[in-house]
Amino acid sequence: MKKVLLFAFLFPLFAMAQNGYSEEAKQAFVQGNEAYNAGQLSEAFSLYKKATDLEPAYAEAYINMSAIRFEEKSYKEALAYGRKAHNIEKVQYSIFSNLGKAYFMNGIYDSAVYCLERITVFKPLTDEEHYFLAAAKVGAEDFVGARVIADKLYQKNPNNSDYNVLMGNVNFGLGEYDKAIANYNKALEIKPENKFIYSNIANNYIKLGEEEKAISYIDKGIAATEGVEKVAFLILKGNYFRGIEDLDNAEKAYDEAYAIQPNNANVIVNQAAILIEKEDYKSAIEKCNLAISKNPESKEAFFNRGIANEMIRNVEQACSDWEEAFILGSEKAEKFLNSSACNE
């Protein structure tokens, strides 16, 4: 039986691929590739830009612009250019590879898995692509699928700190917390400067119910990091306090994170969640709106806005929010959507 898959991030086709680009555009593109291969990222980007200005459907140029932004760690832009390319061309190796990685770095794991898995129709995945695929599967909570790939990478190079972290994340997902902590400690031994690993260790101790150890790693991380790197630890700290129903301290931690990184949708989502728990639904909706403006694919933001909308008796909008959250992959939202609240 055959069926057409609904592409999780399907966009309207505004233009079909066309290789009949103008000579001038082609020339700019070729020069862009030369500059890119020479490591002249800024020059390359300008040339690709010129190519797309001349030919707005120049998918190859867009995907290379995405790759440049990725290399520059501008992941949001990398994703935007990757999507533009994919909007024009659906089935190309470089699009699946670059867009998949960009999705991963933006925390959109299902789409990352979708793209990265499709690389295989062109050629075997590189170690790097395998790494992103496994990490994306962890993000998408397919820990069994992630383990198959992570195991192979780890066997290849057991002294790679990132592979150890990946194995730790897989073990965490599979509930093997002691193994995960051992993986993280080994990763730290290899690369002591990777302070983010403290947060992974803290997550494991929370699961093990060893809260004192967890909070000590969180505080260690907060002390050892600066600026944006601190945010992950503050979220963790907020979630820890929320777990012990200390809403005021949880709110304090999220507010501190927000002050550092006001564009972080996850932080805003958690601020909204606290407002919901404190029954300040109107403010929660405003926060969710803000989170959605920062990350239109934040299922948590839609889910929470649904709860807040229901509580201010805007049930129709609540159901619409849950529908959006469901489309973005929230199983909990599906339960609400199927309830009598959304089905008269």
Next chain:
Amino acid sequence: MKKILFLLALLVGYNGVSQVVDEPFDKMVLGDKPGFNNAIREIKLGDLHFERGSEEDMAEALPHYMVADSFHSKSAYLNYRIGVCYLSSTQKYKALERLEFVKATGGNEKDYPDLDFHLAQAYHLDGQFEKSIALFRGYKETLGESDAEMRFFINKKIQECKVGMELAKTPVRVWVDNLGPQVNSKYSDFGPVISADNRELYFTSRRPEGNIGKEKDETGYLYEDIYFSTREFEGDWNAAQNIGTTVNTKSHDATVGLSPDGKSLITYHGVSRKNGNLLITRKDANGEWEKLENIGSSINTDYHEEAATLSFDEKKLFFVTDKPGGLGGHDIYMALWDEAKNTWGEPVNLGAPVNTEFDEKGVFFHPDNKTLYFSSSGHRTMGGLDIFKTEYNAETNEWSEPVNIGYPINTPDDDVYYVVSGNERYAYFSSVREGGFGEKDIYQITFLGEKKEPLYASSGLVSGALPIAERAVAENYEKTDMVIVSGQVKDKDNGGGLSSVITFMDANTNEKIYEVMPDANGNYMMVVETGRNYAITSTKAGYTLASENLVLRSEDEGKDYVVDFSMQRLEEGAEFVLRNIYFDFDKSTLRHESVDELNRLVKIMEENPTLRIELTGHTDSRGVTWYNNALSKRRSKVARDYLVSKGIASNRIETKGMGAKQLEVSDEAIENFATVREKEEGHQRNRRTVVKVIGQ
């Protein structure tokens, strides 16, 4: 000096330290004010009724007291009497303020011997359970040995307060809304019943608008009439209307129950104070209510039948009566419809654990056909009648222990006549509450379900950011007309993955375009060019053939297709479909592009020389039956002839034609397809040759 005193008075007032003082109706103080004599006269008239002590007398006394109260409201005596009257009325919530005033003035046991008892009741009704318990306990101490009945009553009240405290700790998440002026009036509106789909509401009202009889009973209110309101999907209730003279009479007519489909309405007809009967009316084919009739001689007695509910199939009737032989007070009974006699059978008392020695009233059987809601003053109530639910277990033929449906649906006052919509999102009941339109109003409960916990985004598990190993710089794309095809090959018998060989042939040219081997789990994924009609087959030695067809046009570029295969071991009974056997339109001439799939079948027959098969031809549904039958038979024979021409013995092949008798895609489904292409693909799936292994 006067100025100083005035200033002091102001300061005291400002600080809010004012003492509550009893200011009796003293002629020396109030005698000069106009209306004093009238107020005294009204108090005396009120006292005449009050001293008699019945509920009706209290109702008579209250208006007189209120006239006096409008003249002077600071008398402890008057406030006490007004408070006690309110406790007997439908506006019980107004009692507390009056009785607290009396207590604050220093009203004591000597002047008001039952003040603490009444105040305890008022606190109970106001949900101030701890204060209520303290006062009830104190009052109990004052009782003599002979007050056993009162002692029993107070113990029950204390128990109710304890239940109230417990239920209030875990309130049910609901919204309670007055149904508004479209439904409610300033007169008594009560007894709501609804259809399961929540589109029709019937209730009882004493409003003058539309009232049939326009006559008043001994209470001074109009006789009750039945009204109804309707609503559209997701809409509000429309303005209520009198149900009309077929159902309403000049006397009392009250709603009791409605069948889930809204087509049978049970009403109550009061014969006397102690005798009431149930009547029923049904909607005719035009949607008009028929004449009311007695619900049945086995149901109605000389006692008080007052509430009833029908099961979804209208084969069970639950009703309430206080006829002798029950467990005490009003009890719930059930009767089954006797098809043979076309009447209700002999009712059976539901017994324990549903019925108690106290009253069970206001019964409602949910359309789920197992949940019975009812009110009781005998189970664990938080005051008066509370609503409970019990579930029927068809296997054990038992009712579960009734459960209090919780606060704030239940309150310390009487909660009765409660109906729930089919999807259990809404319920309706009547109540007298602050902010209502007057007297009883109909309220809607919206159930919110379990508390919805918000989601917290996690900082989650952080992954390392791998350094970029190698730049994958895109060159100009050479091919742009591609789709991705993926799927799984499964063993039909055990569901496990199969590693077979999947071949994509161009169905028009018989040219092999792609060949892929799925992984050990049977999964495959590949990129496929558009612009071809693919005949796809999955083959594996010892297994049946699996075949699919996939037409890819240029507009399909970029889509993802899933093509799964299910294969069976070549054993007797195994069956598979050949989807790429083509004939000329309306003919039984085999087309050239069919040979690949038939050749694969030849190979299977050669590799399994004892295999015997049956070929069954199927057509689509276009064309007349006899023609399709003949065509499908001819086509299966043509396929057999091809196999025979390739050296397969004819006695190994049987043929059948099914015409359009066994469609894979129904005509209705095809009709609902949006595009011509989808419709054609639907017909294509129906045109197939089924191969069945009939011997091995």
